[in-house]
Amino acid sequence: MSDQTNRLRYFNILLDSIEQRNQEVTEAFGHHVHWGYWDSNSLADGSVEDFRQAAENLSVKMCEAAKITDNQRVLDVGCGFGGTIATINSRYKDMDLVGVNIDERQLARAREVVVPAATNKVKFVKADACKLPFENHSFDVVLAVECIFHFPSRELFFKEAKRVLKPGGYLAICDFTPADIVMPWIGMLDFVFNGLFPSTYSQNNLNLKNSVTLHDYEKLAEKTGYRVVHEHDITVNTLPTYPVSGRVMRKASPPGWDTEVDMFLTQTMEWFSRQGLYRYVIFSFEALS
Numbered sequence: 001m002s003d004q005t006n007r008l009r010y011f012n013i014l015l016d017s018i019e020q021r022n023q024e025v026t027e028a029f030g031h032h033v034h035w036g037y038w039d040s041n042s043l044a045d046g047s048v049e050d051f052r053q054a055a056e057n058l059s060v061k062m063c064e065a066a067k068i069t070d071n072q073r074v075l076d077v078g079c080g081f082g083g084t085i086a087t088i089n090s091r092y093k094d095m096d097l098v099g100v101n102i103d104e105r106q107l108a109r110a111r112e113v114v115v116p117a118a119t120n121k122v123k124f125v126k127a128d129a130c131k132l133p134f135e136n137h138s139f140d141v142v143l144a145v146e147c148i149f150h151f152p153s154r155e156l157f158f159k160e161a162k163r164v165l166k167p168g169g170y171l172a173i174c175d176f177t178p179a180d181i182v183m184p185w186i187g188m189l190d191f192v193f194n195g196l197f198p199s200t201y202s203q204n205n206l207n208l209k210n211s212v213t214l215h216d217y218e219k220l221a222e223k224t225g226y227r228v229v230h231e232h233d234i235t236v237n238t239l240p241t242y243p244v245s246g247r248v249m250r251k252a253s254p255p256g257w258d259t260e261v262d263m264f265l266t267q268t269m270e271w272f273s274r275q276g277l278y279r280y281v282i283f284s285f286e287a288l289s
């Protein structure tokens, strides 16, 4: 894969905005680049500060799902700007933390902003999620926070994570999963979006037809040697993300057709999520020996 293909359109916008010292984008997406989690939606106030805290909450939820404790070796695959590594670094001690990303520009920022705590080690490595440059059975936990849909294959990633995990270790991921009744329509939606907006659609590496349901994850876990430990539908808790992220991204994006398409695709996703047709789920799996 060329470096150009690894550059997602939304990350180009985020990196440009951060470089131009856009305060709002840096606050909202300069650390975590994922949806927020609110215990109750009535608590969301629509501000970027509130959104940043909610994004932090989601990373904490992921740590809980993966049962992270002190003194572990943790791999965060598709680590963005190192937001979840920073969360772990600030909450646990004696940790050996490794972040992996396919985009070197994001890793450069991660290395700049994540300062290892006194008893922790932090490293960021460029690699593809489906070809991890690590030894067998060398991690206690593998995380993939809101990124598995970008990877070349969920199955290959599950196998790679299993290879690098110690037996009994945990893999935790979060993903957007269509409800069963949507699945027959997914191929058609993908065809329509790809046909109508080929450029924006491919630049965001969206691949709706590769979406999988909750039940597919259960089957995938069984096939690749895991036991499902935790399956938590948090769609409702993530909904306040849409107005704030839509506002920030619209302001930060260059005017034009690609931006209109991005906004439309996100609004479509919001509509499906509000109808319960598209769910945001946190999973964790135990690697069987």
Ligand SMILES: C[S@@+](CC[C@H](N)C(=O)[O-])C[C@H]1O[C@@H](n2cnc3c(N)ncnc32)[C@H](O)[C@@H]1O
Binding pocket: 031, 032, 033, 034, 077, 078, 079, 080, 081, 082, 083, 084, 100, 101, 102, 103, 106, 127, 128, 129, 130, 144, 145, 146, 147, 150, 151, 152
């Ligand atoms: C929505 S962002 C999530 C970033 C980060 N996990 C977070 O929560 O802040 C998706 C991430 O997946 C990364 N990514 C996409 N394809 C990848 C691949 N094949 N291998 C590793 N990382 C990949 C992107 O570069 C990006 O950092």
